[in-house]
Amino acid sequence: MISAHTDPVKQQVAAHWNRRAAHFDEDFGHSIRTPAERAAWNRILDLILPATGALDALDIGCGTGFLSLELASRGHRVTGVDFAPSMIAQAQKKAAERQAAIRYEEADAEQLPFTAASFDIAVSRHLLWTLPHPDDAMDEWIRVLRPGGRLIVVDSQADVSASPEPLDNARKSPEYSAIGDRLPFPSGWPREEIEKLFAVHRLVNIASDLFFDLVAAEERCMEEGLERRIRRRYAVWGDVPR
Secondary structure (H helix, E strand, O other): OOOOOOOHHHHHHHHHHHHHHHHHHHOOOOOOOOHHHHHHHHHHHHHHOOOOOOOEEEEEOOOOOHHHHHHHHOOOEEEEEEOOHHHHHHHHHHHHHOOOOEEEEEOEOOEOOOOOOOEEEEEEEOOHHHOOOHHHHHHHHHHOEEEEEEEEEEEEEEOOOOOOOOOOOHHHOHHHHOOHHHOOOOOOOOHHHHHHHHHHOOOEEEEEEOOHHHHHHHHHHHHOOOOOOOEEEEEEEEEOOO
C-alpha cells in the first residue's frame, strides 16, 4: 500500500484536517456542549464498551482527542493515532490540560505501527468515510486486536432532506472535492454497510445503536439556534473471535 506521505488522496485528507485542527472542537458534534449530550454519550459508552476493568484502547483517527479523553476518564490505557500532525498537537494539548495519561502518535489508520494483538478495544469516530481503502483498514484494525477484542466504529450520515449541509462541510471542501470520486462512501457509510463490512471480516457479536438520544439532544441545540444541521448518528461494534 502507498504510504500516507506519498498517496495523493491521503495527502489531501491530511491537508484538510491539518487546516481544520485549530477550530475543530468548535464545530457541530465534535464536543459535548449540553447536559443532554453528556447523558447521551454516557449511555452510549456504557453500551458499546466491554463491561470489564481497565483495557488497552486504541483511538484510530483520534482528531483532537474526544474519544481518547472519554476512554481515559473511564480508566482505560489509551493510545491515539492520527496522520494530521496538527490534530495530534491539539489532542496532546487537551490531554496535558486535563492531566490525562494518553499516548499520541502520528500514524496512518490503514498502516498501523503496532504489533499484532496489542489492544483490547479499537475505536474510530467519523473516520471510515475518509479512507480510500476501508477493507485494508479493517484488516489492520482487527490485526492489532487481541482475541476477544472489540472494534467500534462511530459514524454518521447527513439527513439532507431535513437541512442542507453548510458550505464549510468537509465533503464540500477544496481538498475533498478533488478526491471524492476516490472514496467509497464520501457522503458517509450507512450503518447497514458497516455491519456488512464487519461480517465480511468475520467479526462476531455484531451490534449497533442509532444514538436516538444524542440526535435528539443535537436537534434541541438546532432549535435554540446553535446549529442548523441534523445528522443520523450511530455506532457499530463487533468482537474478534477467541
